[in-house]
Amino acid sequence: MAETSLSKIMELKEKSLGELKAKYEELFPGQQAPSNNKVFLWRKIAYRIQELEYGGIPAESQSKIEQLIKQYDPINNKALRPDAATENRPKKKNLSRDKRLPIPGTVITKEYKGISLQVKVLESGFEYNNKIYKSLTAIAKEVSGAHWNGYLFFNL
Secondary structure: OOOOHHHHHHHHOOOOHHHHHHHHHHHOOOOOOOOOOHHHHHHHHHHHHHHHHHOOOOHHHHHHHHHHHHHHOOOOOHHHOOOHHHHOOOOOHHHOOOOOOOOOOOEEEEEEOOEEEEEEEEOOEEEEOOEEEOOHHHHHHHHHOOOOOHHHHOOO
16 A cells, blocks of 8 residues: 555654654755754655645745735835835934834734733834823833833733
C-alpha cells in the first residue's frame, strides 16, 4: 500500500535531530539545515513533502499575494512611512513619530481589570473616552491610577 504524505510527516516527528537534518538536505538539495530546532525543521520538511506531492503556490497567486501585501499591509506600508529620500530633509517637530506606534487610525485594545480599553491612534496624540491625550503614558496613568510606561501598558 502506498505511503501517504501524512504518514510520512507523522513518522518524521519521531526522528532525531540528525535524521531530520539529513532529510532536510535530501529534500532541499545543496542546502544545509537552517536550524537546530526540531519543530522548525519538522515543519519545513512537512511543507516541502506536501509541496512536492500536491504542488506549491502557483506563480500567479504568489505575485498576487505580494501585490496585496504591498498595497494593504498597514505595518510595513512605505506610503505611510518616510523613505530614505525624505530623511535628509529637515523634519518638522510634529511629524516625528515613534516607530513603535501603529499608523494613525488604528485602535489599540487592552483588557484591564475586566474593562475593555480602546485607544485610537491619532496623527499627533491619542483619543480615549472622547478625550485627546498627548501620550499613552497619560492614558495608562488615568486608567490604572499609577505611573506606567505607556508602551509597556499597551504591549507595544
